[in-house]
Amino acid sequence: MEYVELNNGVVMPVLGYGTYLTPRRVTQRHVADALDAGYRLIDTAQNYGNEREVGAAVRASGLGREEVFVTSKTQTSGYRSTRAGIEDSLAAAGLDYFDLMIIHWPNADSRGTYRALEEAYRTGQLRAIGLSNFNRKQVLEIIDTADVVPAVDQIETHLYWQQWGMHDFLTSHGIVHESWSPLGEGQSGMLRDPVLVRIGRTHGKSPAQVLLRFLTQNRIVSIPKSLNPEHIRENLNIFDFRLSDEELGAIRAQDAKRSQSGWPAAMSTEEHY
Template identity: 55%
Template sequence: MENTVRLNNSVEMPRIGYGVYQIPSSITERCVRDALSVGYRSLDTAQCYGNEHAVGKAVKASGIPREEIFVTTKLWGGRGYKDTVVSIDDSLTALGMDYLDLLLIHEPTGDFHEIYRAMEDAHKAGKLRAIGVANFLEKSYRSLLETARIVPAVDQIETHVFRQQKAMKTLLADHGTIHESWSPLACGQNGFFRNPVLKEIGNRYGKSNAQVGLRFLYQQGIVIIPKSTHLERMKENMDILDFELTQEEMARIKALDLDRSMFGWW
């Protein structure tokens, strides 16, 4: 799948990736191998998911050259510079890799200015091709910019039809940070898979609610990382490139925005 976005340091990142949040480590290797087999070339994991090792095993077992797979992980529980240095090496060891394509701070806790400084130094040392953040909303994002030497390449935040993050999307674009969605299908919350607006639009194209919701984000330039443990759903979540939503359809979906989290985390 050659469909990428150029990050602010010219690294190419696939616009559709595969997320492994809440996938048990016992089946993660199989799921990632399935995802790679149907064309995914971007994988998103995190230290707190407990499945980095399985992701790394799947990448190695796939036979696909490492440089053709974009691997993201996220730091968890760091307090400052020194433990971040150790944490980065721990992830590389768990994944069995010499470098990461993208490393994110998982949330704005601890001394995230110092955590990010350690990431900047690891980037300079060649361990990280790109660095960024996750769950940084306006206050924490602006605060980080005050001390960052490298503008975050990506901010991964809860984004779906019910929480569209319009203000953050504009803010990130103004500073050259790519907007990436976690939970692009809202984890099925608020009746996502039964939503009549998505269903009516999908019927016009022979597409599911999931595909319409993903296309809505994709069409705005938002990177998406849908998750499924089922091969057919993995294929379905990628199959959003053969139709385009009209301005009227986009407007109807924009009207679904509740401007609040479905999970109450951030």
């Protein structure tokens, strides 16, 4: 595993396991499989409805709590509902703290929502706090009114939307760029892209492994999701090779600045690249 250091000194694995749209009834089993495979970053959210199962898998893993980095995301707007939501999430997961909690998307009272995260950060319920799906302007609005600079902005990032403008902007503010949907959710033939296939053959790796290595080698935290045990293990097995400058450039040239999800629209305007 490789790691990134957040702006408050907390260390975060550069590759984790995502649980978006994982049915509650199978979440604990698949998170347990991921932890057994060696993942130490697990990503969940209030919106996913599976914080309880993620927490149960972490607690049953036999690993020390400090060995697993658990991220959750708010489904609330404003200070009061967010403070209550943090308490509810911790109780559901059966955890004393989350390693990272982020605002899932901008809302009617993002500043109040973030203020609740700051308070929970100060009390030790959250080891780090951040954002998700915030564009450049929205990130600055938080920074301008906050006491704690966000540690992370989790945004759609993959082969066809590499987000280099946002990457440079976030890096300049000491904020880690994290990718959701790093493999494009299997859409548009991304994992059949000839460049990924060719480079994969050179290294004896799959296109998915090449793409995840491209992101992590650029210090972009990535949280691929799979319910296939073989793919879960394969996605983690990317730290035994490095892409050359030529290979990095060839992959970067595939950037089409195109969302696979079509959401959020505010991230899709040229000014936010």
